[in-house]
Each structure stands twice: as structure tokens, then as C-alpha cells.
Amino acid sequence: MKQAIVSLKGICLYGRGLLILNNISLDIYPGELVSLIGPNGAGKTSLLKLVLKLQDPDRGVVRRKPGLKIAYMPQKIEVNPMLPMTVEGFLALSGARKKTYRRAADRLAIADILARPVQTVSGGELQRVLLCRAMLRNAELLVLDEPAQGVDIAGQAEMYGLIQSIREEQGCAVLMVSHDLHLVMANTDRVVCLNQHICCQGHPEQVSNDPAYRQLFGRGVAENLAVYTHHHDHEHDIHGNVVCEHEHSRNSLSAELCRQKEREERE
Amino acid sequence: MIDMLWVPVCAGVLLAIIAGPLGSFIVWQRMAYFGESLAHASLLGVALGVFYQQPALLSTVISCVGVAVFLGLLQKRVNVSINTLLGIVAHSLLALGLVVSSLLPGGQINLEALLFGDLLMLDQGSLMVLLVVVLVVLLYVSVYWKALLNIAVDENLARIEGIPVDRLQCITLILLATAIAVFIHAVGLLLIVSLLIIPAATAQGFCRTPLQMVLMSSILCLLAVAGGMCLSWEADTPAGPSVVIFAGALFFLSITIKQIMTVKQHKREDIQY
Numbered sequence: 001m002k003q004a005i006v007s008l009k010g011i012c013l014y015g016r017g018l019l020i021l022n023n024i025s026l027d028i029y030p031g032e033l034v035s036l037i038g039p040n041g042a043g044k045t046s047l048l049k050l051v052l053k054l055q056d057p058d059r060g061v062v063r064r065k066p067g068l069k070i071a072y073m074p075q076k077i078e079v080n081p082m083l084p085m086t087v088e089g090f091l092a093l094s095g096a097r098k099k100t101y102r103r104a105a106d107r108l109a110i111a112d113i114l115a116r117p118v119q120t121v122s123g124g125e126l127q128r129v130l131l132c133r134a135m136l137r138n139a140e141l142l143v144l145d146e147p148a149q150g151v152d153i154a155g156q157a158e159m160y161g162l163i164q165s166i167r168e169e170q171g172c173a174v175l176m177v178s179h180d181l182h183l184v185m186a187n188t189d190r191v192v193c194l195n196q197h198i199c200c201q202g203h204p205e206q207v208s209n210d211p212a213y214r215q216l217f218g219r220g221v222a223e224n225l226a227v228y229t230h231h232h233d234h235e236h237d238i239h240g241n242v243v244c245e246h247e248h249s250r251n252s253l254s255a256e257l258c259r260q261k262e263r264e265e266r267e
Numbered sequence: 268m269i270d271m272l273w274v275p276v277c278a279g280v281l282l283a284i285i286a287g288p289l290g291s292f293i294v295w296q297r298m299a300y301f302g303e304s305l306a307h308a309s310l311l312g313v314a315l316g317v318f319y320q321q322p323a324l325l326s327t328v329i330s331c332v333g334v335a336v337f338l339g340l341l342q343k344r345v346n347v348s349i350n351t352l353l354g355i356v357a358h359s360l361l362a363l364g365l366v367v368s369s370l371l372p373g374g375q376i377n378l379e380a381l382l383f384g385d386l387l388m389l390d391q392g393s394l395m396v397l398l399v400v401v402l403v404v405l406l407y408v409s410v411y412w413k414a415l416l417n418i419a420v421d422e423n424l425a426r427i428e429g430i431p432v433d434r435l436q437c438i439t440l441i442l443l444a445t446a447i448a449v450f451i452h453a454v455g456l457l458l459i460v461s462l463l464i465i466p467a468a469t470a471q472g473f474c475r476t477p478l479q480m481v482l483m484s485s486i487l488c489l490l491a492v493a494g495g496m497c498l499s500w501e502a503d504t505p506a507g508p509s510v511v512i513f514a515g516a517l518f519f520l521s522i523t524i525k526q527i528m529t530v531k532q533h534k535r536e537d538i539q540y
Contacts, residue, residue, distance in 0.1 A: 052427050053426075071428075072427045074421075074423065077424065080296075080419065082295060082468070083294075083419055083420065083477065084474045084477060084480050085477065086476070093413060093416055093420065143427075
């Protein structure tokens with residue numbers, strides 16, 4: 001078995017006296033794509049912060065491979081309007097050469113906004129800029145916080161396509177918070193469902209046929225996963241509206257599943 | 268006359284040189300209130316210096332750096348908005364300084380010189396100190412330019428990318444405190460921060476890159492220093508406030524120019540359509 005690049009053991013985190021994360025243990029292996037799902041307030045962003053070492057856990061340990069190179073794509077950044085900074089200047093701050101970041105910008109279709117102040121680009125453009133910056137790091141672990149949030153469905157598919165191609169090219173592991181399971185499922189190695197603790201985790205396709213998994217999640221889940229698999233089969237045919245309808249129902253469904261399992265556990 | 272003037276002229280030039288990088292970083296990191304707190308702390312420093320019979324420059328530097336470190340530590344531990352905290356600390360320190368200096372035997376502290384500075388009364392020794400501080404700040408900013416900009420853009424992103432954010436911020440604070448402390452004797456504690464940030468704020472609207480802003484702030488500050496010192500020489504007005512008047516005038520002039528430029532641009536676009 002390969003050595004984990006990030007290893008969380010028995011993590012507990014409190015915020016303002018409230019339990020945010022409870023007894024989380026999670027390993028991330030080289031080249032693996034881990035999707036983190038869960039309802040609002042489940043502690044997804046907190047978990048990312050722990051992995052990024054922006055925060056220390058109250059209990060448990062976060063181990064990272066020594067010298068691990070991490071790239072992070074936040075949901076957004078707010079650059080002080082008093083700081084004159086073009087998109088190009090922002091990319092150059094990564095330390096990459098002009099040729100390198102120009103090529104990356106071409107690939108992410110942001111070449112035409114390089115001269116604009118970074119404060120004035122739209123939300124969707126900023127996400128591409130941030131992904132470009134993360135990509136320029138050539139990291140071993142790419143951490144993404146809802147990389148396609150607020151983007152239309154075609155943009156989402158494109159975004160995840162880009163992430164996948166960066167992953168293949170750089171051979172990096174990816175840890176991302178994502179609600180767009182139907183889009184990421186095809187390439188996800190492991191789904192971690194979080195609701196303060198880890199409700200469930202595993203490869204969706206493999207485990208969907210596993211009786212123990214069905215038992216763990218109760219009825220209905222397997223069907224839900226069957227839908228995912230179906231989408232996986234038709235990955236290349238994704239078209240806006242149809243998927244959009246599904247997406248909403250599925251998002252609420254996965255949240256509902258977490259809650260349902262919570263209830264069962266309590267009982 | 269030249270002999271009398273070269274020290275204040277050099278001090279003014281040094282101020283302009285340091286106002287570019289320092290003023291820009293104060294504006295970018297939203298540290299204006301922070302600078303004000305440090306400046307307010309200097310009165311306490313001077314009073315303690317008199318009490319312990321130490322040179323004013325040394326005691327001001329020590330007190331400013333001390334307050335900077337104290338504030339840096341406090342900020343991480345107290346759950347109060349930073350501006351509220353700075354408002355409290357700045358005025359508590361000013362009050363403390365006033366009380367301590369009132370307890371000292373009369374006439375030992377020239378309060379007016381400390382509040383408003385006296386560019387024309389600087390000696391060569393102080394000038395050398397200013398020169399050293401300016402060189403150190405320039406060296407620091409140029410060596411860590413990229414890292415400092417990364418921190419100004421987004422602290423978390425900088426931290427994740429392996430930049431030693433805490434260490435650099437600590438050094439920035441100490442250098443800022445030192446620079447403010449040494450320049451207070453030239454331009455006064457009430458005006459030092461405005462002299463650093465007004466040129467930067469003026470330059471901001473006309474620049475596309477951080478480096479442009481730094482250079483342009485220095486040039487604008489130089490203009491303000493030149494204008495202010497001429498006024499001070501001709502009309503015998505206090506030097507520090509005269510310089511600030513010119514800096515302020517440049518700022519409002521720049522807003523007007525910007526406004527006219529925007530209107531003209533709109534008109535041009537209208538014609539095109």
C-alpha cells in the first residue's frame with residue numbers, strides 16, 4: 001500500500017463551543033481524487049482548513065508527508081481594491097515564468113482578461129483564474145473548495161473536465177468539496193460523506209453492489225447510486241437542462257440521506 | 268542658507284523615498300489605524316526617555332516597536348474587531364503619555380515639536396539614523412517583494428503556498444514601527460501616518476501594478492515635501508503641516524483629474540456609438 005500524503009486521525013474540532021468535526025479519520029493517497037460531500041454546516045470547509053494547516057484541531061493529529069506541496073483553490077478571494085493588481089500580475093505572483101502562465105491562461109480561456117484588474121473579473125472568471133494559479137503550483141495535492149459553485153451547467157462540466165485533465169497531467173491527488181456528484185463521479189476514487197462525522201465513504205460504483213454498503217445506508221441509496229452510475233455511462237453526453245433538473249433533486253437527496261442516517265444512528 | 272537647508276532637504280527626500288513602499292503596504296494591508304496607534308505611543312516613549320535620561324530617538328523606537336509587538340500578539344488572542352482594539356490602545360497610550368509627561372518636572376518635553384515635528388531642526392546624527400532605516404526598509408521590501416505582495420493579496424493563499432506569513436508580518440510591523448518612530452521627530456506624531464498614506468492613496472487610482480504605485484507615491488510625496496518646505500521657508504509656517512497640506516491638495520487634485528478623465532472617456536464612447 002502506498003504511503004498516505006495526508007493523514008487525519010481522530011480529529012475533533014470545536015468552534016465557539018459547538019462541535020464542528022467529530023472523530024474524523026481520513027487518509028489521502030498520492031494521485032487519488034477524493035470528493036467531500038455533505039449538507040450545509042457539515043464541516044466541509046473546516047476539514048479543508050485542517051488539511052491545509054490553516055487551523056489546528058482541538059483533538060487528534062493531522063499528518064502531512066514532509067515537504068508536501070499543496071495548491072489550493074478557494075471559492076473566491078477578495079483583493080483589497082486599493083491594491084492595483086491585474087490578473088496577469090496575480091498569476092505572475094505564483095512565481096511561474098511568463099511563458100508558463102500565459103500557456104496555462106490560454107488553456108483556461110482567461111487569456112483575454114489578463115490585463116484586467118483582478119478585482120473586476122466576474123465570479124466565473126475568478127474561479128478560472130484561481131484554478132490557473134493553483135495549477136501553476138505543480139502540486140502533489142490540489143485542494144478545491146466548491147470549484148464550480150455558481151457556474152452554469154455547461155461551465156461546471158468544463159470546470160471538472162479541466163480539473164481532471166490537470167490531475168492526469170500533473171499526477172496530483174485532488175481533495176475537493178463538491179455538490180455536483182453527477183459530474184465528478186466518473187473520475188472520483190472515493191466519496192466521503194460528511195456530517196460532522198464521516199457518515200460513509202468509498203468508491204461509489206464498487207460499493208454500490210456491496211451488500212454491507214447497502215445495509216449501512218439503507219434502502220434507496222443503492223438506487224441513488226445506480227442513477228450516478230447511469231450518468232457515468234453517459235458522461236460525454238451531458239447537456240444542460242436535463243442534468244440540471246436531476247442535479248437539484250440529487251443534491252437534496254444526498255443531504256437527506258445523511259440526515260436519515262444520522263437519525264438511524266441516534267436511534 | 269544652503270548649509271542650513273541641506274539636512275531638512277535630505278530628510279524630506281528620505282521621507283519621500285520611504286513613503287512609497289511603506290505607505291503602499293500600509294494601504295494594502297489596511298494598517299492605517301495601526302500606524303496611528305504606534306505614533307500615539309511615541310509620546311509615552313519620549314516621556315519615559317526623559318525619565319530614564321535616554322535619548323528621545325532611542326526611547327521612541329523602543330516604545331513604538333514594543334507597542335507593535337504587543338498589538339500583534341493581542342490581535343491574535345482578543346475577540347474584538349481590530350479597529351476597535353486599535354482605537355482603544357491608541358488613545359489609552361496617548362493619555363498615558365500625557366499623564367506621564369505631566370508628572371515630569373516642567374519644560375522637559377517640547378510637546379508641540381513632538382506633535383507637529385520640526386523638519387528644520389534636525390541634526391546630522393538624526394539624518395544618519397533616517398538614512399539607515401530607509402535603507403533597511405528598502406532592502407527588506409525589495410528582497411521579500413513577491414512574498415509581501417502575496418500576503419497582501421490573500422493571506423491564506425500565501426500561507427498555503429509556504430510563505431512564512433507570520434514571520435514576515437512580524438518583521439513588517441517592527442520595521443514600520445521603527446520607521447514611524449524615527450520620522451516622528453521630523454514631521455510629528457499627528458501627521459506621520461497621513462504623510463505615508465496620502466501619496467499612496469493618490470497614486471492608487473492611476474496605477475496598474477503595485478510597483479508603479481510604489482514609485483508614483485514616492486514621486487508625489489517628493490512633490491508634497493518640496494511644496495511644503497518652500498511654503499515653510501517663505502511664509503515661516505511649520506514644516507510638517509505644510510507638507511501635509513500639499514499632499515492633501517495633490518490628492519484632491521487627482522480626484523478631480525480622474526473625474527474629468529472618466530467624463531471625457533464616456534463622451535468619446537458616446538461619439539463612437
